[in-house]
Amino acid sequence: MKPxxxxxxxxxxxxxxxxxxxxxxxxxxxxxxxxxxxxxxxEAAGKLYLGHAKDWQPSPPTxxxxxxxxxxxxxxxxxxxxxxxxxxxxxxxxxxxxHTGPDVTSGLQINxxxxxxxxxxxxxxxxxxxxxxxxxxxxxxxFGALVSFAYNxxxxxxxxxxxxxxxxxxxxxxxxxxxxxxxxxxGQKLPGLVTRRERERKLFAATTVSPAKAASxxxxxxxxxxxxxxxxxxxxxxxxxxxxxxxxxTDETINAKYGYDLLPALNSECSSHVWGTPDFTAQxxxxxxxxxxxxxxxxxxxxxxxxxxSGRGHILLIVALTAxxxxxxxxxxxxxxxxxxxxxxxxxxxxxxxxxxMVARPK
Numbered sequence: 001m002k003p004x005x006x007x008x009x010x011x012x013x014x015x016x017x018x019x020x021x022x023x024x025x026x027x028x029x030x031x032x033x034x035x036x037x038x039x040x041x042x043e044a045a046g047k048l049y050l051g052h053a054k055d056w057q058p059s060p061p062t063x064x065x066x067x068x069x070x071x072x073x074x075x076x077x078x079x080x081x082x083x084x085x086x087x088x089x090x091x092x093x094x095x096x097x098x099h100t101g102p103d104v105t106s107g108l109q110i111n112x113x114x115x116x117x118x119x120x121x122x123x124x125x126x127x128x129x130x131x132x133x134x135x136x137x138x139x140x141x142x143f144g145a146l147v148s149f150a151y152n153x154x155x156x157x158x159x160x161x162x163x164x165x166x167x168x169x170x171x172x173x174x175x176x177x178x179x180x181x182x183x184x185x186x187g188q189k190l191p192g193l194v195t196r197r198e199r200e201r202k203l204f205a206a207t208t209v210s211p212a213k214a215a216s217x218x219x220x221x222x223x224x225x226x227x228x229x230x231x232x233x234x235x236x237x238x239x240x241x242x243x244x245x246x247x248x249x250t251d252e253t254i255n256a257k258y259g260y261d262l263l264p265a266l267n268s269e270c271s272s273h274v275w276g277t278p279d280f281t282a283q284x285x286x287x288x289x290x291x292x293x294x295x296x297x298x299x300x301x302x303x304x305x306x307x308x309x310s311g312r313g314h315i316l317l318i319v320a321l322t323a324x325x326x327x328x329x330x331x332x333x334x335x336x337x338x339x340x341x342x343x344x345x346x347x348x349x350x351x352x353x354x355x356x357x358m359v360a361r362p363k
Contacts, residue, residue: 065131067123070203071144075151076119078196084109089185097122098151123147129155135168137290137361142172145179145204152196153182170278172286176205205286217243217297218319218328218337225335226251233301233315235332237262240297240317241269244360251332262299262315266358273360280355282346289321291359299358300329304349306340313351 067075079098085108088094093104096115099122110118130146133155138146150158158164163178179201183193220243226235231251238249247269258265266275273296278287280300291298298318308314319337320328326339348355 067144068140075148126150139290141206142204145200173283221319223330223337226332232332236315236317275360280357296360301351302348306344
């Protein structure tokens with residue numbers, strides 16, 4: 001059979017999926033029948049529509065995050081802009097920057113302003129979709145790489161991918177290595193997809209943080225000195241809570257209310273966030289960077305002479321990754337925010353309770 005493109009409305013947006021076999025086509029028809037959805041098969045155009053016409057009106061995006069200029073340029077350059085409707089490699093009518101849908105008809109012509117408007121509308125859906133699929137902090141560059149990936153392959157492909165599974169498990173490095181695997185179309189390896197996936201992979205792995213975002217957490221954290229030899233964790237928790245909520249906690253107020261239960265303190269006081277405690281490794285920097293870009297500081301636990309002269313372990317608050325590769329942390333031992341190298345953090349001995357981070361994400 002001639003390949004078809006299935007278009008189906010979803011709760012927050014709409015998605016499309018390639019249909020390659022008669023069996024896949026029959027499954028789609030059976031599902032539509034069971035759900036009571038109308039079926040509109042346009043074999044000449046290579047499209048199968050499920051749902052009522054009203055479902056195909058553009059829906060407002062639910063996510064608020066937008067891609068940065070680097071990702072936008074990647075998408076525009078990879079898609080190219082064609083102002084007259086044409087059929088893509090699988091026969092789907094397309095126009096502008098890869099725009100498809102019921103509004104694209106044979107012979108349709110648009111101008112550049114209309115192409116940009118269609119791209120903006122399409123991107124809003126993919127931005128919202130990616131924001132919904134990803135459950136861990138990601139940087140603007142990582143977000144942009146994923147939106148480009150989904151714009152090219154579909155949110156369904158991203159949602160079912162090993163890339164997303166690894167990312168949501170906190171394996172940022174492993175997720176990055178999944179991009180080059182998505183370079184085939186119609187059973188063939190396409191040079192254009194090889195180039196695009198490599199650009200997406202590099203963008204995903206980029207460690208550049210915008211100066212404004214890099215400074216946002218640091219400007220909100222007021223370094224505090226611990227009041228007792230063993231209250232570094234409570235002090236760092238107090239600083240993190242104050243940064244996110246505007247409260248005025250100290251190690252003494254945290255101790256009075258929560259004792260040494262640091263995670264319950266964070267989750268209770270920061271009601272709009274959920275905190276977790278992943279292990280710290282050399283692969284943790286993208287997670288830390290993403291958290292800082294999102295305006296959330298990160299707690300860091302370690303031991304050894306660079307961090308704890310007593311050898312009992314120390315807990316600090318990461319507030320910035322500097323342009324020269326340093327790590328700035330609010331240090332409860334001094335009440336200041338000095339810098340360390342990443343190598344110092346990676347080679348430090350573990351805290352008696354392990355070498356870990358405390359990282360927040362929005363509920």
